[in-house]
Amino acid sequence: xxxxxxxxxxxxxxxxxxVIGAQNEADITVNYLIAQANLRLSSLIAILLTLGxxxxxxxxxxxxxxxxxxxxxxxxxxxxxxxxx
Numbered sequence: 001x002x003x004x005x006x007x008x009x010x011x012x013x014x015x016x017x018x019v020i021g022a023q024n025e026a027d028i029t030v031n032y033l034i035a036q037a038n039l040r041l042s043s044l045i046a047i048l049l050t051l052g053x054x055x056x057x058x059x060x061x062x063x064x065x066x067x068x069x070x071x072x073x074x075x076x077x078x079x080x081x082x083x084x085x
Contacts, residue, residue: 014049021045 024041039047 014053017049018046021049 021042024045026041027038028041028044030037030039030044
C-alpha cells in the first residue's frame, strides 16, 4: 500500500513538472563541452528531468544489488553456523 502511494505521488510530481515545462516555450541556446544546440526550454526541462530520474534509478539499483549480495552472504553464514550446531 505504501509503495502504491509513493508511486502515485511521484507520478503526480512528474505530471506537474511536465505541465510546468510545457508552459515554457522560449528558445534557448545550450552549450555543451563540444557543441551547442538551440532547444525549447520545455524540451530541455523534459530531457534533464528524464536524465535525472534515469541516473537516480541506476544509483538506486546499484545500491539495491549491493545490499542483496550482502544479504545473501549473511544468509549463507547463518546457514553454515546452523549446520555446525
